[in-house]
Amino acid sequence: MLRPLKNLTLSLLRKCGWELSRRVSVEERRKLEYEKQLISCWRCLQIYNADLILDVGANEGQFAMLARQLMPETPIVSFEPLESCYTELKSNQDNLKPFEAFHTALGDSPSTTFINRCASTPSSSLLEMGELHKQELPHTASAEQEQITVSVLDNIVAERDWKGQYILKIDVQGYEEQVLLGAKNTLARTLAVVVEISAKPLYLGEPGFDKIYSLMKSHGFEYAGNIDQWRSQKDGRILQFDCLFENTELMLGRSQN
Template sequence: MLGDIAYSLISAGYKMPKSVKAKIERFFYQSYIAELLKKLRINCVLDVGANIGTYAQNLRKLGYKGHILCFEPHPEIFPTLQKNFKHDPLWRGYNLGLGNEDALAAFHFNTYSELSSFLVPEASMPKTVNSCEVKIKPLDSLLDEILTLVPEPRIFLKMDTQGYDTEVVKGASKCMDKVLCLQSEIAVRSYYMNMPSYLDALRYYETLGFELVDLFAASRNPEGCVVEYDCLMVRSEIN
């Protein structure tokens, strides 16, 4: 019945408003995340590129009650993140970036804070307004602390670092066996210099034993074409 109605609307030239379409896509994405967390019995979410903590807040709204560890290098954004998790005993935050080494690196502030990155933006990006050096640590160096907080972690690694996701994973070689699933933002069209393509990123994650289970549009251009996907990958042996 619903299928017939849908075909009738399409044949009559009805076009769904972009705002409605985005909400429907968001609903399916959030539903999938909630089911995945329950299915894999995730008890520790690593939110890399947390910004002000919106992703973590949404996890709580979805009913996730486990540990959340947020990593956000932006020094001007981190205080807001702190405010958002201060009343949640299982939610912690770290004012640093994750990468492949223990170092200081240039972090480029964007007009839109969520677009700030360790990578230099292409000319088509909104203007970079400033930059400063911030700490980068490999996830491996924080493993002991994670194990103290969550003795038997079942980890979901969520990454949204504006082109730096694969570097985050490279710095987690000693603890990737504890990561049961990951979410990475992969680019069909790159807005940052030296950002890996979506195909290269997927191939790299597959070499580590992860299998693609779904893709959700993270951003689209004005014509409606996908620019970035949030890819969800699960360890092959448990999928």
């Protein structure tokens, strides 16, 4: 009974030129604005019309949920080594279908090892955190080790026999080179690769832009700009950026069809 009365009241108010809306808090408004900015930054991935999205370092599914908004029908495969994050990722799977998740890290050889798990899980890494990262985000400085499995992307792709052409998104906190070294065959079928790269080392031994650029170039990819970036809250300098690389041969083939 209450719902019909509510609808009738709203209808009468609209006829009188009034419109009721829920008050949105400042926090909610900021969140909505941030989500709009993300969609604006990442919508460029729609142009590739990929058959599959590979999400490496998925955490709790933040990128997967963004990708699902941008590409509603494209299958997503996520890889996440941390137990708690993988559990959260799986809990979101009904909202991500078609979707599959693997409880593993990716690298250049299969192994069992330990990851430095931070309280702020997106900062967790197989590498040791550097001083710059600790200075910028002090709450991430403490970490405990968690045993994980490392798999090779090429092996998984071959086993699953995924068809078509891919988008590969990598967010692995300094372990990008190892992921790419284990993805040589996969890269040949990948239209676009997005790699998070640090402007200055945030983890000990992580590769910089030059090294990743050279590696991507050797596989026939061209640098196509930055999609998003993370700035220092202290002085505004750029700390990390999501670099976009395009497969020259595959993109040329598409333009000729």
